[in-house]
Amino acid sequence: GESVGLHLPTLSVQEGDNSIINCAYSNSASDYFIWYKQESGKGPQFIIDIRSNMDKRQGQRVTVLLNKTVKHLSLQIAATQPGDSAVYFCAENYSGNTPLVFGKGTRLSVIA
């Protein structure tokens, strides 16, 4: 079946730099995308979402970009902090009340 995937399994960045985590999705019918952060031993924590009628959405220090043409999603974290170290998952959804499909995850390590 169609699935969501990630280009980079690990990412190391210097504290204060910007981080970019990428995600490719294959289901063209998906109309809702979410980024989650998961710290060790905890469940996924919602970061930001975007719907398919948008190509950019900004939150606090985070920006999600959606490129429907190439089916690509990215999460940008500005001024990365040690507390941002975690595994980040993208997830996709379509047709409302259907389950989320998660990508494989990218581990972000922030170097102080």
Place this chain on the structure above:
Amino acid sequence: GAVVSQHPSRVICKSGTSVKIECRSLDFQATTMFWYRQFPKQSLMLMATSNEGSKATYEQGVEKDKFLINHASLTLSTLTVTSAHPEDSSFYICAHFSGNTIYFGEGSWLTVV
């Protein structure tokens, strides 16, 4: 906002025993609950969709007789891991849609020894 309460957060059980995990919707009626499993260093994988008052829908490769799902009321969905084996050790988490938002339970860490 909607809250999903999951219990227990951690459980250790002996091989061959059964373990029940509960997810309660605290301030809304959950007609559907999604159950995910996450093995170490892997992503969350959908196991089954729990529907109130009817049989759960299981994903391919998930044994319905081993992972029993009950959704007898609008506020409670349970996942029972029967005859647990060490390879069932994993993180189990439920999720529910409310409006256009997805809410996760806190998750349950199962260790089978």
